[in-house]
Amino acid sequence: MTTQSSSTFQHGDPLVKIVRLSDRQKEIDKLPPPETKRWVMRRKAQVVAAVRSGLLTFEEACERYRLSEEEFKCWMALLDRHGLRGLRATRVQEYRPAEQRTGEETAVE
DSSP states (O other): OOOOEEEEEEOSSSEEEEEEOOHHHHHHHTSOOTTOOOOOHHHHHHHHHHHHTTSSOHHHHHHHHTOOHHHHHHHHHHHHHHOGGGGOGGGHHHHSOHHHHHHHHHHHO
């Protein structure tokens, strides 16, 4: 899927090959690193945008960042419903439907 352009030059005895990274790889390199542990709202939004733009597939994003499908779908839904601020970890409960919050509170007690 990654396309690379290359040029080959003959310079003396050794063969020198110049390989340019594709635009796709350059964009992937701008994403949060795969070993990201602290997910701030900006990083979550970057990954959602990468999936929606086709840079990564849903499956690639989940695998790359070790996310469950449910967690990633939650990020997308919160972003759609509440914008960037919906991705704040401290605000998640405020944005969840009441029936989900009630179930969580009951489970804790």
